[in-house]
Amino acid sequence: MQRFSGRHFVLRRIGLYILIFWCAITLNFIIPRLMPGNAASALMARSQGTLPPSALRALELAFGIHTHASMFTQYVDYLRNTLTGHFGISFTYFPTPVAQVIGSMLPWTLFLIGLSTVIAFVLGNIIGVYSAWRRGHRLADALPVAFTLMSSMPYFWAGLALLYVLGFTLNWFPISHAYSHNIQLGWNFQSLGSVLYHAILPAFSIVITTMGRWVLDMRNNLIGILSDDYVTLAQMKGLPEREIMVNYGARNALLPVLTSFAMSLGFVVGGAVVVEVVFNYPGIGFGLFNAVINSDYPMMQAILLIIVVAVLLANLVIDLLYSFLDRRISDA
Amino acid sequence: MADDPIALTIKQMSVSYPSPRGWVQAVRDVSLQVKRGQMVGLAGESGSGKSTLAMAATRVLRPPSARIGGSVRIIGRDVFSLSVRELRAARWKTFAFVSQSAMNALNPVMSVRAQMRDAIRAHDSMYSSGNADKRCEEVLRIVDVPVNKLDSYPHQLSGGQRQRVVIALALILQPQLIIMDEPTTALDVVAQRAIIALIRRLQRQLGFAVLLITHDLTLVLEVADEVVIMYGGRVMETGASNELLGNAMHPYSRALIQSFPPLHGVMTRQEGIPGTPPDMVNPPEGCPFAARCILAKEVCLREMPVLVTHGNRAVACHHAAGNRTFGGSIQ
């Protein structure tokens, strides 16, 4: 059997992700052209007079109307523009380029959603390990059920409820935006404190609603693994229980959990962007919402693409982690 | 040698565990002994209760997930009265238990070295990684696995190598008793024989005692000193291998011997034993084998024959010579 190095596995995955990225770009190209043609024209008609001619021209290019170029030329132009980051001009923030607007929103989303997803994953797995380890105890058996119920809440509704109680009623937390408007944002403790303070409620609503998946995933996988032969052998070796739980149980159970984490990332991120809307958090979720309200089509499509890229990159990170945790994958 | 200390004594052990249909009486009143430096084979079909017996005797299986009766002594210590801490300390150091399908007994995400080291570390307060590594290399050499495999992961080893690594792992703390439950099931016949021969050789060299659990009666008859044959949770026949090999008394032992090809000698037509093992939720009143036994009579269905000793051996069968008289002593 030929041995591949771990790098081959990762390279294969990168190839797959590039293909998927191409699909996403192409889908982005097709969607506006597939939609009933008059939607774009109607928009154009509606926009006459409100938008300067240069923006209209950009719109025409984006949707391929009033143009005599062939579909293929349009596609090539579109690909070139997209890959070089030329997503066009935002209608809402005219005449700022879309790329620039997204550049100012993206860090907030990466911070909020990235952080809370990681926190939820880590916490969820810890609770999952606990509930499998102490199976039969009342708390250990109740926790997975409780978190399962919590994960049935719409993310944004959990946000609404928290906002109402802790924000509006008790005034413990700020009710919107990512930092206090009284301060000049910079790399100092005051800014950092304000940013963290504003992130607590939205992050908390994402964490409590997404954690249930990982709790249940880890618990069920670990319970399965605890009756595997190598766990029995570890017990017979007289290893301390904690060591068995971590090195023999959790380390093996983590692998399938990571896979399903990668698989559900799109769903989690999708739900989390709506949380931004509830808190007027200035990330790309809120940006997407504003773009939809203002029919800012170039913005919408660019944001969709950025989300796809973010999820792809996160998948890549998980692949790297996976090939590090499980040597089998690099030899397969 | 009468004063030879005993490695393992199991006395009147009964084990039942719950199932959706009721309590499964997997082991019923079983006694056996393994002397120091001796290899004893425990043979029977799957479902005969042999693995359950081993798991209960080593406290892998314990209440409330099982009802356990009887007593077990390993190297002079009463297993059931050990505290959790004492039991953990005794495991692997006094007795090692290699459970079924050693193919999957190694943790796929840890290197061989890490899995050997943690066993040493768990039992040696003076643990140093240098000494540990030396011991790891030593045991790998004993079982004929290249030392450079220490940093391999299980999937990088062949089935035979994994098996050897598990045996090396069992030797690492020099236990006085090793219980092996079907250690070779996943291997092909040639590799199986090599492994069994290896175990036998090491056992003679290093002097530990072995309880070898297997469904392959002919195999244990060739390598073990003594053999215990179980069926339906009970001991059917015991005795020295060389006596049993040509002259099994119990119809079940004979059928079992016939259903496996001999390792040496002429190939003959093999016959399976017709029928299936009894339902252990409601075990039959009489001899458990009666339903499949060609010699079964009315008394066999009604009354469980007692285990009667005949010299060095014992058999539980109404047909075995002298069994219907009351002369035999109960072991």
Added chain:
Amino acid sequence: MSARSVITDTLTSAKRERFVSLRFLNTKAIVGLSIVGLFVVVAIFAPVIAPGNPSADSYLPNLSPGSAHWLGTTSFGQGVLRQVVWGARGSLLVSFLAGGITTFVAVAVGVTSGLLLGWTDRILSFLTNVFLVIPSLPLLIVLSSYLPSKGDLIIILVISMTSWAYSARTLRSQVLSLRERDFVLHAKLVGQPWWSIVFGEILPNMGSLVVSGLLYSMIGALLTVTSLDFLGVGNISAVSWGSMLYWAQNNGALLNGLWWWFVPPGVAITLFGGALALLNFSLDEITNPRLRQRKVKVRGR
């Protein structure tokens, strides 16, 4: 054991999963089923339970919950309870239909992919990967903002078309492992035709996975459609739990302290989704013996 008895053993063990008997139903399943049943009854008999037009502004606005209006009224003077009752219709419809269609697509793709292998499998697997990675909610938001009309049916179809990938992937790997099992090999050996193997041997053994996928898809569809409605890109002219949240959010329900406007629909969604999740939870316990049985191999001691 003879070769014949090995085969009959595996055959019977294969058939066993088809008849998961009802006596295994545990408390979680009973609670889950009762809640789902209750919501279905409420949705069907909405005109009987809360007669009148749920959108009509028939009462005084902004009334807090009391004996006259159990859940108060909205800023438009609509009864919140009546809206929640009628809203069950729209929300459950999307959940059941979109969940069903999603599962159908997932089974079709997953089973085809796992059975045919080769190029079909590669293409379908790739497609699955694409839809796994492209987050369906943002895609839906963009898609539905292009849509000229936003009827329930279109939303249902779009949700189904974008969210089948997760189940499809799980089902495919189940098919891959099933096709190597003895009873499938045996069926092939005795020359059963492919359709008989698929419908007689493979699909019945995927029952629990399919149902679990259906439950997940129903929860997912409900959460998705609620989010779409909340953002105003869904069918907000109809009364549903999601559109209630939209109107509450856009009329300052939080700001004005009208908690009874946005809490009940959210509670309804959580209850219904939670009931489905409970069913899934107990399904896991029923079909996975390791989760069900009291530990027989016990660690530690």
